[in-house]
Amino acid sequence: MSDAALLEKLWSRVTRTDSCWFWTGPVTPSGTGWIRDGSKPKKFSVHRLVYEEHFEEVPEGQCVMHRCGAPNCVNPEHLYVPPKRVVEHGARPGPKARPAEERFWVKVDKSDTSGCWEWTGNKNGSGYGLFMVRSPKKELAHRVSYRWDRGSLPPEKLVCHRCDNPGCVNPSHLFLGSARDNIIDMVEKGRGRHTSHPGESNGYSKLTEREVRSMRKLYESRNMTQVEIAKMFDVSRALVSVVVNGKAWKHVT
Numbered sequence: 001m002s003d004a005a006l007l008e009k010l011w012s013r014v015t016r017t018d019s020c021w022f023w024t025g026p027v028t029p030s031g032t033g034w035i036r037d038g039s040k041p042k043k044f045s046v047h048r049l050v051y052e053e054h055f056e057e058v059p060e061g062q063c064v065m066h067r068c069g070a071p072n073c074v075n076p077e078h079l080y081v082p083p084k085r086v087v088e089h090g091a092r093p094g095p096k097a098r099p100a101e102e103r104f105w106v107k108v109d110k111s112d113t114s115g116c117w118e119w120t121g122n123k124n125g126s127g128y129g130l131f132m133v134r135s136p137k138k139e140l141a142h143r144v145s146y147r148w149d150r151g152s153l154p155p156e157k158l159v160c161h162r163c164d165n166p167g168c169v170n171p172s173h174l175f176l177g178s179a180r181d182n183i184i185d186m187v188e189k190g191r192g193r194h195t196s197h198p199g200e201s202n203g204y205s206k207l208t209e210r211e212v213r214s215m216r217k218l219y220e221s222r223n224m225t226q227v228e229i230a231k232m233f234d235v236s237r238a239l240v241s242v243v244v245n246g247k248a249w250k251h252v253t
């Protein structure tokens with residue numbers, strides 16, 4: 001069988017989702033897919049074939065690994081070759097020596113039918129996962145997931161959940177809260193300068209008129225949920241709800 005024919009056979013057994021591309025053919029006990037070249041007895045690892053097809057040949061003895069933690073995934077963007085570690089003869093790498101991706105994904109439970117990938121490791125008080133890519137700095141797990149998936153993440157940007165589940169690390173449920181820049185800018189320029197306006201002097205005076213306008217804009221553009229807006233402005237969801245539904249701050253348009 002030619003390489004092209006083998007690849008064609010391979011892709012005919014793959015179900016693509018927005019994130020992982022799942023191999024539906026036979027798998028090894030560790031869950032990675034395999035395929036035969038025609039009637040030859042040798043089994044080829046499918047994710048390895050895909051990696052080599054998209055990127056480069058992988059030297060014998062080096063593994064191709066999954067960033068996403070799904071061993072039967074063949075999305076080339078989810079595959080990587082970890083740098084080869086030199087291990088002294090007889091020495092075994094300790095658990096700390098495992099690549100960060102590997103340590104990360106074993107702490108993720110993808111079984112929920114909602115599509116959320118739940119972080120099962122340590123969490124902070126707000127329910128966000130905590131992970132240490134490099135000691136001693138703990139990072140928010142969903143930010144790590146986003147950064148690995150998209151390739152980069154400016155530290156000042158906010159990563160938000162479409163699913164409103166702070167423990168979720170599914171990169172397809174995450175998006176950049178680009179409005180944060182505007183809000184930080186606004187806060188730095190001094191919030192509460194317009195305290196003589198009616199809304200700002202009543203019970204909802206936690207907010208300035210500009211904040212009310214940005215909240216409504218964020219909500220109407222469908223980019224953010226009420227919960228995320230509440231977190232961003234450090235107010236309750238109930239307050240966001242009355243603001244975006246026009247039940248408070250009616251004079252602000």
Ligand SMILES: [Zn+2]
Nearest residue numbers: 020068073078
């Ligand atoms: Zn994947």
Ligand SMILES: [Zn+2]
Nearest residue numbers: 116163168173
């Ligand atoms: Zn989710």
